[in-house]
Amino acid sequence: MTDLPMPRKQQRCYLRRVIVNWQKKTVKVHLHGEQHGFINRKRIEIITLNIVPDMTEQEAVRVAAFMSPCAWIISLFSPMSQYKNGWNEPLDERLQAALTDPSRISISLS
Secondary structure, eight states, X not given: OOOBOOXXXXXXXXXXXXXXXXXXXXXXXXXEEEEOSSSOEEEEEEEEEEXXXXXXXXXXXXXXXXXXXXXXXXXXXXXXXXXXXTTTSOBOHHHHTTOOOGGGEEEEEO
Protein backbone atom coordinates (compact mmCIF):
# COMPACT_ATOMS: atom_id res chain seq x y z
CA MET A 1 0.00 0.00 0.00
CA THR A 2 1.14 3.57 -0.68
CA ASP A 3 0.22 6.90 0.82
CA LEU A 4 -3.43 7.72 0.24
CA PRO A 5 -3.96 11.19 -1.32
CA MET A 6 -6.61 13.58 0.03
CA PRO A 7 -9.99 12.94 -1.64
CA ARG A 8 -11.79 15.75 -3.47
CA LYS A 9 -13.96 17.80 -1.10
CA GLN A 10 -17.25 19.55 -1.91
CA GLN A 11 -17.53 22.27 0.73
CA ARG A 12 -15.23 24.34 2.92
CA CYS A 13 -15.78 24.39 6.67
CA TYR A 14 -13.87 26.25 9.38
CA LEU A 15 -12.92 24.06 12.34
CA ARG A 16 -13.87 25.65 15.67
CA ARG A 17 -13.91 22.77 18.15
CA VAL A 18 -12.94 19.09 18.38
CA ILE A 19 -14.11 16.39 20.79
CA VAL A 20 -12.36 13.00 20.80
CA ASN A 21 -13.96 10.03 22.59
CA TRP A 22 -11.73 6.96 22.91
CA GLN A 23 -13.47 3.60 23.24
CA LYS A 24 -12.14 0.06 23.36
CA LYS A 25 -11.57 -0.54 19.61
CA THR A 26 -12.81 2.71 18.06
CA VAL A 27 -12.52 6.45 18.51
CA LYS A 28 -15.31 8.94 17.82
CA VAL A 29 -14.16 12.33 16.59
CA HIS A 30 -16.61 15.24 16.70
CA LEU A 31 -15.69 18.05 14.29
CA HIS A 32 -17.58 21.28 15.08
CA GLY A 33 -17.37 24.22 12.73
CA GLU A 34 -18.97 26.65 10.33
CA GLN A 35 -19.80 26.06 6.70
CA HIS A 36 -19.46 29.29 4.74
CA GLY A 37 -21.40 29.93 1.56
CA PHE A 38 -24.56 31.67 0.46
CA ILE A 39 -25.94 30.85 3.92
CA ASN A 40 -23.50 30.31 6.80
CA ARG A 41 -24.36 27.19 8.80
CA LYS A 42 -23.03 25.46 11.86
CA ARG A 43 -21.81 21.98 11.04
CA ILE A 44 -21.12 19.02 13.31
CA GLU A 45 -19.71 15.75 12.02
CA ILE A 46 -19.23 12.67 14.18
CA ILE A 47 -16.81 10.22 12.58
CA THR A 48 -16.03 6.77 13.97
CA LEU A 49 -12.55 5.40 13.31
CA ASN A 50 -10.71 2.19 14.09
CA ILE A 51 -7.90 2.65 16.62
CA VAL A 52 -4.41 1.86 15.34
CA PRO A 53 -1.42 1.23 17.66
CA ASP A 54 0.13 4.38 19.14
CA MET A 55 -2.53 6.64 17.56
CA THR A 56 -2.48 10.17 18.99
CA GLU A 57 -5.38 12.58 19.32
CA GLN A 58 -3.91 14.76 16.54
CA GLU A 59 -3.73 11.76 14.19
CA ALA A 60 -7.32 10.75 14.99
CA VAL A 61 -8.55 14.27 14.19
CA ARG A 62 -6.50 14.32 10.97
CA VAL A 63 -7.93 10.97 9.80
CA ALA A 64 -11.47 12.14 10.64
CA ALA A 65 -10.98 15.31 8.60
CA PHE A 66 -9.57 13.16 5.79
CA MET A 67 -12.75 11.02 5.74
CA SER A 68 -15.08 14.00 5.93
CA PRO A 69 -16.92 15.21 2.82
CA CYS A 70 -15.89 18.76 3.86
CA ALA A 71 -12.55 20.49 3.44
CA TRP A 72 -11.88 21.50 7.05
CA ILE A 73 -9.82 24.67 7.35
CA ILE A 74 -7.87 25.67 10.46
CA SER A 75 -7.15 29.38 10.72
CA LEU A 76 -3.65 30.40 11.69
CA PHE A 77 -4.46 31.84 15.13
CA SER A 78 -7.21 29.40 16.01
CA PRO A 79 -7.02 27.31 19.19
CA MET A 80 -7.27 24.36 16.78
CA SER A 81 -3.85 25.20 15.28
CA GLN A 82 -2.36 22.34 17.36
CA TYR A 83 -3.91 20.00 14.76
CA LYS A 84 -2.44 21.84 11.76
CA ASN A 85 0.73 19.68 11.51
CA GLY A 86 0.45 17.54 8.38
CA TRP A 87 -3.21 18.53 7.93
CA ASN A 88 -3.26 18.36 4.12
CA GLU A 89 -0.66 15.65 3.61
CA PRO A 90 -1.58 12.16 2.35
CA LEU A 91 -2.26 9.50 4.99
CA ASP A 92 0.51 6.96 5.49
CA GLU A 93 -0.16 3.21 5.63
CA ARG A 94 -0.42 3.11 9.42
CA LEU A 95 -3.18 5.74 9.50
CA GLN A 96 -5.01 4.21 6.53
CA ALA A 97 -5.84 1.27 8.82
CA ALA A 98 -7.99 3.65 10.88
CA LEU A 99 -10.29 4.40 7.96
CA THR A 100 -13.76 2.92 8.23
CA ASP A 101 -16.88 2.79 6.12
CA PRO A 102 -17.96 6.34 5.10
CA SER A 103 -21.51 5.48 6.15
CA ARG A 104 -20.26 5.76 9.75
CA ILE A 105 -20.20 9.57 9.42
CA SER A 106 -23.03 11.43 11.13
CA ILE A 107 -23.58 15.04 9.92
CA SER A 108 -25.69 17.73 11.59
CA LEU A 109 -26.34 21.19 10.06
CA SER A 110 -28.03 24.14 11.75
